[in-house]
Amino acid sequence: MDKFEKLTGIAAPMPLVNIDTDMIIPKVFLKTIKRSGLGVNLFDEMRYDRQGNEIPDFILNQPAYRESEILVAGDNFGCGSSREHAPWALKDFGIKAVISTSFADIFYNNCFKNGILPIVLPQEAVDVLMKDAEKGANARMIVDLEAQTVTTSDGEVFEFEVDSFKKHCLLQGLDDIGLTMEKAASIDSFEAKASAERPWV
Amino acid sequence: MSPKTLYDKIWDAHVAHESDDGTCLLYIDRHLVHEVTSPQAFEGLRMTGRTVRAPDKTIAVPDHNVPTTPGREDPANMTEDSAIQVAALDTNAKEFGIHYYPVSDIRQGIVHIVGPEQGWTLPGMTVVCGDSHTATHGAFGALAHGIGTSEVEHVLATQTLIQKKSKNMKVEITGKLRPGVTAKDITLSVIGATGTAGGTGYVIEYCGEAIRDLSMEGRMTVCNMAIEGGARAGLIAPDEKTFEYVMGRPHAPKGAQWEAALAWWKTLYSDDDAHWDKVITLKGEDIAPVVTWGTSPEDVLPITDVVPAPESFKGGKVEAAKRSIDYMGLTPGQKLSDIQIDTVFIGSCTNGRIEDLRAAAEILKGKKVKEGMRAMVVPGSGLVRAQAEEEGLADIFKEAGFEWRLAGCSMCLAMNPDQLAENERCASTSNRNFEGRQGYKGRTHLVSPAMAAAAAITGHLTDVREMM
Numbered sequence: 021m022d023k024f025e026k027l028t029g030i031a032a033p034m035p036l037v038n039i040d041t042d043m044i045i046p047k048v049f050l051k052t053i054k055r056s057g058l059g060v061n062l063f064d065e066m067r068y069d070r071q072g073n074e075i076p077d078f079i080l081n082q083p084a085y086r087e088s089e090i091l092v093a094g095d096n097f098g099c100g101s102s103r104e105h106a107p108w109a110l111k112d113f114g115i116k117a118v119i120s121t122s123f124a125d126i127f128y129n130n131c132f133k134n135g136i137l138p139i140v141l142p143q144e145a146v147d148v149l150m151k152d153a154e155k156g157a158n159a160r161m162i163v164d165l166e167a168q169t170v171t172t173s174d175g176e177v178f179e180f181e182v183d184s185f186k187k188h189c190l191l192q193g194l195d196d197i198g199l200t201m202e203k204a205a206s207i208d209s210f211e212a213k214a215s216a217e218r219p220w221v
Numbered sequence: 222m223s224p225k226t227l228y229d230k231i232w233d234a235h236v237a238h239e240s241d242d243g244t245c246l247l248y249i250d251r252h253l254v255h256e257v258t259s260p261q262a263f264e265g266l267r268m269t270g271r272t273v274r275a276p277d278k279t280i281a282v283p284d285h286n287v288p289t290t291p292g293r294e295d296p297a298n299m300t301e302d303s304a305i306q307v308a309a310l311d312t313n314a315k316e317f318g319i320h321y322y323p324v325s326d327i328r329q330g331i332v333h334i335v336g337p338e339q340g341w342t343l344p345g346m347t348v349v350c351g352d353s354h355t356a357t358h359g360a361f362g363a364l365a366h367g368i369g370t371s372e373v374e375h376v377l378a379t380q381t382l383i384q385k386k387s388k389n390m391k392v393e394i395t396g397k398l399r400p401g402v403t404a405k406d407i408t409l410s411v412i413g414a415t416g417t418a419g420g421t422g423y424v425i426e427y428c429g430e431a432i433r434d435l436s437m438e439g440r441m442t443v444c445n446m447a448i449e450g451g452a453r454a455g456l457i458a459p460d461e462k463t464f465e466y467v468m469g470r471p472h473a474p475k476g477a478q479w480e481a482a483l484a485w486w487k488t489l490y491s492d493d494d495a496h497w498d499k500v501i502t503l504k505g506e507d508i509a510p511v512v513t514w515g516t517s518p519e520d521v522l523p524i525t526d527v528v529p530a531p532e533s534f535k536g537g538k539v540e541a542a543k544r545s546i547d548y549m550g551l552t553p554g555q556k557l558s559d560i561q562i563d564t565v566f567i568g569s570c571t572n573g574r575i576e577d578l579r580a581a582a583e584i585l586k587g588k589k590v591k592e593g594m595r596a597m598v599v600p601g602s603g604l605v606r607a608q609a610e611e612e613g614l615a616d617i618f619k620e621a622g623f624e625w626r627l628a629g630c631s632m633c634l635a636m637n638p639d640q641l642a643e644n645e646r647c648a649s650t651s652n653r654n655f656e657g658r659q660g661y662k663g664r665t666h667l668v669s670p671a672m673a674a675a676a677a678i679t680g681h682l683t684d685v686r687e688m689m
């Protein structure tokens with residue numbers, strides 16, 4: 021998994037509340053054999069018309085926001101099904117952090133498994149960040165995980181909370197597999213012992 | 222040493238690392254892989270530059286989404302998403318150097334049938350697969366359970382799984398089964414008694430005379446549905462029948478290794494005074510041939526019974542039963558044996574083995590499928606299919622009017638084109654009767670192979686004992 025350290029990027033404002041995983045990535049894209057490549061279908065039904073043409077009004081279709089790396093979103097982001105395809109699609113598009121007043125539980129955890137930082141802040145802070153994001157491509161927001169801060173393009177700083185273990189994993193780029201691999205010596209010695217005791221396995 | 226259950230013994234033999242909070246890395250001896258839940262896991266390895274840690278312990282076979290009609294070696298005869306998933310498995314198996322049985326191989330079949338058949342599944346092992354019915358392998362005294370795609374990747378990369386230990390539950394079936402009663406009736410009756418959440422948090426060990434009396438195939442049927450009772454896994458202690466089944470299989474140990482293995486396998490049983498967190502006992506004599514009437518595997522009753530009244534249940538189940546009966550198009554009080562059937566499906570990892578086909582053929586011999594009905598047999602593997610042809614079972618099925626298909630999951634989950642139409646009613650030997658499981662608005666009644674055959678002849682759910 022990619023390490024998440026400090027990010028300076030364009031933030032797209034999505035004030036809609038209850039953005040669910042069906043909106044993030046509709047069911048029809050679950051037949052895929054990949055977790056990459058879902059970025060083109062991120063927010064598919066909001067982003068394209070029935071003929072597959074871009075809907076110009078949609079935020080990520082606007083020239084200023086096509087390269088967004090941060091989403092500032094309304095309350096209860098990521099509700100709905102548990103599909104890991106939702107963070108996969110966000111990641112593939114290039115979104116590395118999502119800021120909201122709250123997240124659905126499963127989605128929140130799935131983000132960390134996929135190198136995305138979900139940031140919970142109070143309503144007032146999210147309101148300020150939403151305004152800042154509306155300024156377009158010149159307004160770069162800074163997300164600093166080490167310091168646990170978000171800084172607006174005007175230099176206003178907001179601190180956020182994050183579980184220390186999750187923070188550690190994200191900073192080091194450790195997923196479950198990475199963590200288990202830190203215990204490779206235990207697995208190696210178990211394997212050696214087991215294959216001596218049960219060579220038929 | 223303190224007394225241990227079979228589960229305790231297998232668990233203890235596989236802990237590679239234990240953290241202070243009790244989270245363990247459980248070492249995995251066999252990882253079975255199929256085309257639907259594995260592509261993202263392999264891609265994850267590729268993206269992170271990781272490899273499969275133990276390719277020799279990893280076995281892949283396409284089964285969930287493959288057609289069961291002739292000509293399927295040609296991707297042109299598959300639906301597009303199926304062809305893509307199968308091609309991905311082909312590529313991944315080659316690239317990562319794991320064991321592989323492609324659709325063109327006679328050994329191809331449902332992953333839980335192929336594993337035991339090829340001797341990959343052995344007593345005392347840990348076995349996982351990205352499919353919940355992995356519990357099947359518990360019949361050998363192996364700790365076996367289903368995992369998700371992220372965990373598939375975790376096992377591929379590390380050959381371990383992050384786990385906390387479950388509790389111990391004993392399900393004892395005493396005495397003898399009556400004629401016409403099968404392993405399927407046992408496992409459904411257990412779920413009927415415990416409910417679908419009765420096993421949540423537990424690993425079940427099935428024991429008692431009626432379980433000992435079952436063949437290995439019957440034991441697989443019992444363990445297969447442990448998951449439907451909510452359990453993490455189901456186990457049966459290995460015995461002479463187990464050893465006899467395993468001996469000589471392609472990947473079973475041979476010579477001195479066989480002797481060493483056997484010596485260890487013989488220690489795999491629950492100690493007399495082992496601690497059980499929960500115990501359920503059923504009398505073998507009390508079990509009847511059963512059918513499901515609703516949309517949960519716990520909605521099970523003897524074939525001689527009637528569709529229950531929702532009010533006869535308690536709590537949230539009243540509403541659930543109403544919804545089930547409505548979905549299934551039934552009336553409370555209606556005799557179960559009066560329910561008319563459109564389709565019969567014999568197959569799946571629950572009942573797609575040779576003994577299942579024999580049991581169905583026994584009933585069908587010299588008879589015909591009722592006019593207007595659709596009936597299909599989907600053998601669990603290419604080898605089961607070949608053996609059934611050799612024994613003349615295929616001819617019995619064909620003469621009776623059954624379609625004789627190629628191996629795969631088929632209508633068990635209806636991901637390939639083998640599906641029920643809206644309101645079509647099916648007597649099925651599979652394991653899930655959920656809404657839409659066998660096709661949108663399809664209606665499923667779970668039964669044993671013999672009961673399925675009986676229904677095919679009469680056109681309605683039928684007490685097989687009347688045909689014996």
Ligand code: SF4
Nearest residue numbers: 354569570630633634
């Ligand atoms: S037959 Fe059904 S239950 Fe068994 S592996 Fe296939 S889909 Fe799963």
